Amino acid sequence: MTAQSTPDVTPQNAPVRVAVLGCGVVGTEVVRLLTTQTADLAARVGAPLELVGVAVRNLATPRDPVVDPALLTDDAEVLVDRADIVVEVVGGIEPARTLLLRALRGGASVVTANKALLAEDGPTLYAAADAAGVDIYFEAAVAGAIPLVRPVRESLTGDRVRRVLGIVNGTTNFVLDRMATDGLDLDAAVAEAQELGYAEADPTADVEGYDAAAKAAILASLAFHTRVSLADVDRQGITGVTAEDVAWAARTGHVVKLLAIAEHRPADQDGPEGVQVRVHPALVPQDHPLAGVRGAFNAVFVEAEAAGELMFYGRGAGGAPTASAVLGDLVSAARHRVHGGRGPAESFYAALPVLPARAARTRYQIRLDVTDRPGVLAQVATVLAEHGVSIEAVRQSVQPAEAVARLVITTHEATEAALSATVAAIAEHDSVREVVSVLRVEGV
Numbered sequence: 001m002t003a004q005s006t007p008d009v010t011p012q013n014a015p016v017r018v019a020v021l022g023c024g025v026v027g028t029e030v031v032r033l034l035t036t037q038t039a040d041l042a043a044r045v046g047a048p049l050e051l052v053g054v055a056v057r058n059l060a061t062p063r064d065p066v067v068d069p070a071l072l073t074d075d076a077e078v079l080v081d082r083a084d085i086v087v088e089v090v091g092g093i094e095p096a097r098t099l100l101l102r103a104l105r106g107g108a109s110v111v112t113a114n115k116a117l118l119a120e121d122g123p124t125l126y127a128a129a130d131a132a133g134v135d136i137y138f139e140a141a142v143a144g145a146i147p148l149v150r151p152v153r154e155s156l157t158g159d160r161v162r163r164v165l166g167i168v169n170g171t172t173n174f175v176l177d178r179m180a181t182d183g184l185d186l187d188a189a190v191a192e193a194q195e196l197g198y199a200e201a202d203p204t205a206d207v208e209g210y211d212a213a214a215k216a217a218i219l220a221s222l223a224f225h226t227r228v229s230l231a232d233v234d235r236q237g238i239t240g241v242t243a244e245d246v247a248w249a250a251r252t253g254h255v256v257k258l259l260a261i262a263e264h265r266p267a268d269q270d271g272p273e274g275v276q277v278r279v280h281p282a283l284v285p286q287d288h289p290l291a292g293v294r295g296a297f298n299a300v301f302v303e304a305e306a307a308g309e310l311m312f313y314g315r316g317a318g319g320a321p322t323a324s325a326v327l328g329d330l331v332s333a334a335r336h337r338v339h340g341g342r343g344p345a346e347s348f349y350a351a352l353p354v355l356p357a358r359a360a361r362t363r364y365q366i367r368l369d370v371t372d373r374p375g376v377l378a379q380v381a382t383v384l385a386e387h388g389v390s391i392e393a394v395r396q397s398v399q400p401a402e403a404v405a406r407l408v409i410t411t412h413e414a415t416e417a418a419l420s421a422t423v424a425a426i427a428e429h430d431s432v433r434e435v436v437s438v439l440r441v442e443g444v
């Protein structure tokens with residue numbers, strides 16, 4: 001195998017000045033790619049990319065040797081004012097928002113990995129970019145290295161996207177995988193994900209589903225040409241998922257995954273046109289492609305009217321994979337600085353209402369402990385039937401010593417509202433000791 005050749009022609013155009021804000025897991029890898037691929041990047045852009053500085057919170061923090069100490073500053077505002085393109089890998093809402101607005105208003109383009117900020121206040125950033133005629137790119141913000149933002153924002157913009165469904169958080173996928181395959185508990189698996197650089201600065205954002213919900217909001221906005229914010233997403237994380245849930249999933253031929261699902265619903269007898277966006281743990285059949293997504297990998301299906309079903313798969317977290325997506329955006333924005341042109345502006349003309357996710361119809365698996373005596377199963381089945389929820393399958397295992405039977409009921413499709421009412425009624429029943437768990441079943 002031969003080494004890739006390095007171009008020997010130095011582009012004649014003036015350098016594009018790049019500022020990097022934040023030098024943590026992702027920032028360090030961005031600096032590494034910028035400083036080790038200088039000639040290739042210059043050839044691809046048509047001008048050198050000059051790293052003019054790296055803003056950090058604490059100058060005294062020990063850093064990877066790839067980061068030249070002479071480039072470090074703790075004055076991010078001054079650095080922003082010196083740049084043509086600002087790469088933001090600090091994370092969080094403030095000071096990231098203020099710094100990015102300063103960059104955009106000053107005429108710099110922006111590349112950001114910050115899904116929390118985009119899902120909270122994306123329209124303000126888009127508007128500032130538009131007013132200044134500059135770019136805002138954010139491939140790294142959704143599904144790390146996987147090209148997904150660009151395909152949805154640009155490649156599929158001539159089609160009608162109906163649904164986006166998948167795994168968009170590497171940390172929780174890693175955690176659920178470690179729980180299932182190695183019997184690790186949630187806290188130990190989260191600590192490992194932090195060690196590997198997958199988790200957010202506060203991993204609550206991962207385990208409680210906020211990170212996946214932010215990504216779902218961004219994807220829904222792009223896919224359906226409308227505005228969806230974090231607050232619009234029906235969100236449930238994985239902290240309620242127990243080792244027993246994971247074990248029962250395997251016994252019934254499933255794996256537990258944290259899924260993000262965004263759907264465009266046409267007007268029909270159930271209600272008006274709109275979008276539904278939800279994030280929650282779900283049982284996925286073991287033979288479904290999403291079940292084979294291991295570790296911190298992500299996988300997303302996009303269903304479009306003309307294109308049909310597309311699947312995107314790859315590393316959804318980690319410093320180097322995320323930096324790859326950042327650099328791709330940086331080259332695009334830099335090309336525009338050198339040769340003219342702009343990336344896409346916000347497209348929100350459809351202005352669709354966000355519909356309650358409780359109206360979404362899915363299958364469910366209900367696990368409950370009942371008194372082990374004749375006729376109990378028929379009584380539980382009657383409660384389900386009375387609420388219009390039909391049963392697809394029932395498994396029963398008995399613990400004779402305790403006179404308890406464990407029932408695992410898989411339902412046909414039902415709304416969350418119907419299911420909740422049914423579960424409440426079941427829980428009231430004399431023979432029911434405990435409703436142990438209720439999980440959606442997706443991907444069937």
Ligand SMILES: NC(=O)C1=CN([C@@H]2O[C@H](COP(=O)(O)OP(=O)(O)OC[C@H]3O[C@@H](n4cnc5c(N)ncnc54)[C@H](O)[C@@H]3O)[C@@H](O)[C@H]2O)C=CC1
Pocket residue numbers: 021022023024025026027055056057058076088089090091092095113114115116140141144197198199200201316317318319322
């Ligand atoms: N780690 C990952 O796998 C991925 C991270 N992201 C996003 O990338 C961004 C950065 O993530 P990480 O590098 O993992 O986080 P990190 O916590 O490792 O790095 C952030 C760095 O920013 C620094 N910082 C905080 N406030 C600052 C300020 N005012 N000025 C300058 N520096 C400041 C922190 O000291 C820290 O070193 C976040 O928005 C995150 O959501 C996106 C995709 C994947």
Ligand SMILES: N[C@@H](CC=O)C(=O)O
Pocket residue numbers: 141143144168169170171172198199200206211316317318
């Ligand atoms: N914490 C995030 C990082 C990438 O977006 C994740 O685990 O997916």
Ligand code: NA
Pocket residue numbers: 139140141142143144145146147148149325
């Ligand atoms: Na991506």
